[in-house]
Amino acid sequence: MANIKDLKKKIKSTKGTLKITEAMKLVSAAKLNKAQNAILNARPYANELEDSIKTISALVEDYNHSFLQNNESKKEVLLVISSNKGLCGGYNSGLAKVVKNYVANHEDPSNLEVHFIGTKVKELVEKLVNVGGFYEFEKAEPQHHEIADLASKLSALFSSGEVGKVSIAYNIFYSAISIEPTVKQVLPMTLDSSEKEELKEKYPFDFRYNPNAEEILNGLIPEAYTSAMWTAILDATAAEHGSRMSAMDSAVGNCKDAIRTLTLKMNKLRQAAITTELIEVVSGAESLNG
The missing domain is CATH 3.40.1380.10 (ATP synthase, F1 complex, gamma subunit)
Structure with a gap:
């Protein structure tokens, strides 16, 4: 499964492709x-x-x-x-x-x-x-x-x-x-x-x-x-x-869709990581109080 770093690289690369396809269009x-x-x-x-x-x-x-x-x-x-x-x-x-x-x-x-x-x-x-x-x-x-x-x-x-x-x-x-x-x-x-x-x-x-x-x-x-x-x-x-022009228009749309999908996936992974850290903090605090 891709991690946040890998997803950031993919998003950056896709944004670069988006700029090229928009210019060609x-x-x-x-x-x-x-x-x-x-x-x-x-x-x-x-x-x-x-x-x-x-x-x-x-x-x-x-x-x-x-x-x-x-x-x-x-x-x-x-x-x-x-x-x-x-x-x-x-x-x-x-x-x-x-x-x-x-x-x-x-x-x-x-x-x-x-x-x-x-x-x-x-x-x-x-x-x-x-x-x-x-x-x-x-x-x-x-x-x-x-x-x-x-x-x-x-x-x-x-x-x-x-x-x-x-x-x-x-x-x-x-x-x-x-x-x-x-x-x-x-x-x-x-x-x-x-x-x-x-x-x-x-x-x-x-x-x-x-x-x-x-x-x-x-x-x-x-x-x-x-x-x-x-x-x-x-x-x-x-x-x-x-x-x-038509092909590049389709490519622009595909790039935007890919960026949205990758960004959503990255945010979910980030949220999961934050949730995991919070659970660990709460669990540690409870163990100290117990």
Whole structure:
């Protein structure tokens, strides 16, 4: 059974942990605010851009772009976006589970090459997958031009026919307590026949384009692809800070509960020791009087 001295040490240690977790929670909350604003501002543009491309490409006849076409290659590149740091709840473990399931259900895992941003999921799955590239950036959070360069490298593999599919695995951010690990295909940017028919029914007329529709799509399609990659990074960043803030909030609560429990236990031991001393004093006095 622990004595009072041991309990004092545990309380002191737990208070130190409490200070650290509170500080990490505040830092994550500040970073989350910035990251949340970034993804909420970027999503409408990315969604509208994607919708515009779907609509125009469905209505324009005899248009071809390399990003829209399937090629014969059976090889696929999967880019996994995780964190370089831990202490963020199930942020990395949940994503790792989705990646493992994706690899396990792949028609030919030997044709799946996995690239990584962030080390944590890489450490969890690298023995189970064909590891491709690992990407690092100047700062902890990559800049837009760095992601644009990476997107260009992966699209070049697709356009050359070396790979037939490019996908990304990341956490979608909904709130600090709600994220969703997912795998999203970014190349080819396919539009199935049912979607085309739906759009043609929705827009039974043709639009006037200036310049022509081909030029517009030639500019918008690469932009939409890069935007999808950038939005995934913003989602992953916001999800990481939200998960870490939530995890540290839980840790703060657990520390406070532990301190209360240890303090109560220490006070009970102290009270028991005082009671024992009083009994001994009274017993000694009674023996002298007897």
